[in-house]
Amino acid sequence: MGKRDGAIVVEGRNDADMKIVSLVLAACACACAVAEPAINQIRPVSNRPGRFLSLPNPQKCANRPKQFSFRGHNYFFTEHVPELAGKRYDWLDGRNLCREYCMDLVSMETQEENNMIFKLIQQNDAPYTWSSGRLCDFKGCENRPDLEPKNIFGWFWSANREKIQPTNKVPAGWGYNPWSQTGHKKQKQPDNAEFDINGTTESCLAILNNVYNDGIAWHDVACYHEKPIVCEDSDELLNYVASTNRGIRL
Numbered sequence: 001m002g003k004r005d006g007a008i009v010v011e012g013r014n015d016a017d018m019k020i021v022s023l024v025l026a027a028c029a030c031a032c033a034v035a036e037p038a039i040n041q042i043r044p045v046s047n048r049p050g051r052f053l054s055l056p057n058p059q060k061c062a063n064r065p066k067q068f069s070f071r072g073h074n075y076f077f078t079e080h081v082p083e084l085a086g087k088r089y090d091w092l093d094g095r096n097l098c099r100e101y102c103m104d105l106v107s108m109e110t111q112e113e114n115n116m117i118f119k120l121i122q123q124n125d126a127p128y129t130w131s132s133g134r135l136c137d138f139k140g141c142e143n144r145p146d147l148e149p150k151n152i153f154g155w156f157w158s159a160n161r162e163k164i165q166p167t168n169k170v171p172a173g174w175g176y177n178p179w180s181q182t183g184h185k186k187q188k189q190p191d192n193a194e195f196d197i198n199g200t201t202e203s204c205l206a207i208l209n210n211v212y213n214d215g216i217a218w219h220d221v222a223c224y225h226e227k228p229i230v231c232e233d234s235d236e237l238l239n240y241v242a243s244t245n246r247g248i249r250l
């Protein structure tokens with residue numbers, strides 16, 4: 001793993017072998033993310049160690065639900081897929097469900113994409129959903145002065161390892177700060193509030209729909225909570241499956 005122009009990177013070149021290395025390293029990075037030592041005895045069970053990222057299933061990738069698209073990426077919301085409606089996923093299970101389809105949890109790098117996802121939440125009166133946003137607080141995130149303080153500079157999109165802009169101001173190119181100005185502790189997000197309750201770090205980025213009378217906004221939330229999810233095409237996984245399955249139509 002290394003650093004590349006502000007990205008939190010698992011190295012990958014364009015050839016298939018490097019893609020495999022990249023995928024394996026990505027799996028390691030995520031497993032490390034959930035394999036932190038328990039903070040205390042009441043740590044929720046779904047933070048159990050030893051979970052890994054799923055590899056894509058070529059058939060599922062070829063037949064993935066394409067409910068809407070934005071800038072060349074397809075998306076689906078589990079509540080709109082008959083066999084997935086009503087199901088809830090913790091953050092890692094959510095990533096893995098998406099990854100089987102050559103997708104990942106949604107990453108809102110731009111205001112336009114964020115507005116699209118906020119509108120989806122609003123129109124469906126969904127209480128919340130996950131994004132791929134993750135706090136870099138696991139093995140591999142040490143000795144990175146550029147990520148400190150973590151609550152401002154330590155967030156990234158797991159789907160592509162791009163940094164999330166500093167949490168304490170309106171992102172460049174945006175007209176508003178997507179992080180909520182309030183939460184459990186009546187403080188602006190991210191606030192790591194659950195750590196004070198049961199010792200569990202709020203390491204995952206959720207979109208909550210007016211849970212704190214704050215409209216639709218980003219919150220740091222402990223990763224074991226279960227939510228319906230939005231999946232977005234993963235260029236990395238689509239390219240990997242395309243390069244290893246000659247003639248496949250994705």
Ligand SMILES: [Ca+2]
Pocket residue numbers: 183184189190191192193194202219220221
């Ligand atoms: Ca929070």
